[in-house]
Amino acid sequence: MITVFGEGRGFRVVWLLEEMGLAYRLRPVDLLAGVENDAEFLAINPAGFIPAIQDGDVTMVESIAIMEYLMARYGPTPLAPDPHDPSFPAYQQFLHLGEAGLAASIYFVSGARNLAPEAERNNWSARQALDVFETRLGLVTRQLARSPYLAGDAFTAADISVTYALQLAQRNVGFPLGAAELAYVARTSGREGYRRTMEACHDTRGWAARAASR
Ligand SMILES: N[C@@H](CCC(=O)N[C@@H](CS)C(=O)NCC(=O)O)C(=O)O
Secondary structure: OEEEEOOOOHHHHHHHHHHHOOOEEEEOOOOOOOOOOOHHHHHHOOOOOOOEEEEOOEEEEOHHHHHHHHHHHHOOOOOOOOOOOOOHHHHHHHHHHHHHHHHHHHHHHHHHHHOOOHHHOOOHHHHHHHHHHHHHHHHHHHHHOOOOEOOEOOOOHHHHHHHHHHHHHHHHHOOOOOHHHHHHHHHHHOOHHHHHHHHHOHHHHHHHHHHHOO
């Protein structure tokens, strides 16, 4: 049985598991309460961030690496095109751009806007992080003008990666996505697998509801 520790970007992992039809257990981790008293979780990830997984003897962190591990170990799956398929390069690029280019940068904008002292909310680093997010988002916009999904005509794990980042930007920063991105998020989040994931992810449901009511 695969155990997923924590939501946040763990939503990506749960969504992938739901799409692949694999059995898992979601073990909540409360970052806001502080992880210092959560000895079980700290034994899994002493660095204290989420998500992490445990799968038998395997312990891993980093949501994109975890998704690649699960698809490689329990695939093949249409969520990961074959390396010789023409869609593979775009798949690989957007799978990683979703975290390295989009989520990682907007996460720090969110921290600055929502948690930093007033004088730091729009500091140089926060502006740089927003600029990184916006330039990388331009690549998503260009790709969506060519195809309904980031690797082409079929939904893949790259869409799980990027959809999470776009929703993070919407919910935490109120980032105004364009029409193509909004239609894309409606398409990916309209999937049955996404609906099941939302049902399983209690914290994410609360986060989405709070953001929608602001
Ligand atoms: N690149 C990592 C980012 C992990 C990350 O920053 N997670 C956030 C929540 S989604 C977290 O745990 N933040 C608290 C911390 O870093 O201590 C991934 O994709 O898993």
